[in-house]
Amino acid sequence: MKAVLITGTTSGIGKAFAEKFASVGNNVILVARNEQKLKEQQLFLQDHYNVTVKYIAYDLAKEDAVDLIANTLDEWNVYVDILINNAGFNECGLFVKTDIRKELDMINLHIRFTTQLTKSILLKMEEMGWGRILNVGSTGSFIPSPTDAVYSATKAYIMSFSNALRGEYSKTGIKITTLCPGATKTEFATKANLSNTLLFKMAVMKPEKLVDIAYPKLMKGKRLIIPGVYNKLLVMFSMMLPISITNRITVSMLKGHDKTKKYK
Ligand SMILES: NC(=O)c1ccc[n+]([C@@H]2O[C@H](COP(=O)([O-])OP(=O)(O)OC[C@H]3O[C@@H](n4cnc5c(N)ncnc54)[C@H](OP(=O)(O)O)[C@@H]3O)[C@@H](O)[C@H]2O)c1
Numbered sequence: 001m002k003a004v005l006i007t008g009t010t011s012g013i014g015k016a017f018a019e020k021f022a023s024v025g026n027n028v029i030l031v032a033r034n035e036q037k038l039k040e041q042q043l044f045l046q047d048h049y050n051v052t053v054k055y056i057a058y059d060l061a062k063e064d065a066v067d068l069i070a071n072t073l074d075e076w077n078v079y080v081d082i083l084i085n086n087a088g089f090n091e092c093g094l095f096v097k098t099d100i101r102k103e104l105d106m107i108n109l110h111i112r113f114t115t116q117l118t119k120s121i122l123l124k125m126e127e128m129g130w131g132r133i134l135n136v137g138s139t140g141s142f143i144p145s146p147t148d149a150v151y152s153a154t155k156a157y158i159m160s161f162s163n164a165l166r167g168e169y170s171k172t173g174i175k176i177t178t179l180c181p182g183a184t185k186t187e188f189a190t191k192a193n194l195s196n197t198l199l200f201k202m203a204v205m206k207p208e209k210l211v212d213i214a215y216p217k218l219m220k221g222k223r224l225i226i227p228g229v230y231n232k233l234l235v236m237f238s239m240m241l242p243i244s245i246t247n248r249i250t251v252s253m254l255k256g257h258d259k260t261k262k263y264k
Helices: 012-023 035-048 065-076 100-128 149-168 207-220 229-240 243-254
Strands: 002-007 028-032 053-057 079-085 130-136 173-179
Touching: 002 012, 012 028, 012 035, 012 079, 012 207, 028 035, 035 053, 053 065, 065 100, 079 100, 100 130, 100 149, 100 173, 130 149, 130 207, 149 173, 173 207, 229 243
Parallel strands: 002 028, 002 079, 028 053, 079 130, 130 173
Antiparallel strands: none
């Protein structure tokens, strides 16, 4: 069976992607930790769309996560032709105030897991000669962010990794895309205690709208997707301005978070 594998489907952007792919007739493999939500999502998608939906409930920051996924796909005889590396979270704050265990989990999830899963899936995609991989970065992929240093660094890795891989597959049917959302209305901001920051009080996009923008560009095989004019301008200015200025702007955008308070 051919299927789309999406990580982080129990809420937000991953959930919207799962519904989009199911609605256009793709079989879907859902991956996240919350088994109850995954079960409900499986039933909902199978009830509403005539597709097969399976799920894997696991903490993807764990070292054996990719082995578990690869073995499960083999057992089910599932071949992944579209991979959405979306699962992620933020641990925001001044670097000395943030929780190092969460930051190491973030590095494990955003960097180690994404890298290892991409390799595992690509090896099979090569045999078929066609595939799409979407790695979810952030506008922060372009902006080293004081008071969000580790998060923005992991997202910079995702963009650099995806851009380089894309070059390896330039003359093939396999395309690697980086999606760089800005503030999006999901559980992300609440979980990271970012809801009171300027960043999440300005232009916040709905995940369904983000996916409507991203889906056709992904299928066309675009290299980079920055959804929305506001996010495009943010990235453009961050590339034009000196880093000392973007540092200061980022600090202002993230003020309001309880771990960023050194800046009075
Ligand atoms: N929302 C924004 O403003 C924004 C902006 C830029 C980039 N992004 C990126 O967009 C992606 C999706 O985030 P979102 O906004 O949709 O946030 P969200 O609503 O919090 O969803 C995150 C998803 O990731 C899963 N997840 C988190 N840690 C996991 C782990 N260790 N193992 C397995 N699954 C895990 C969560 O499921 P479980 O809890 O069930 O495991 C959930 O399904 C992330 O990579 C994020 O960095 C978001």
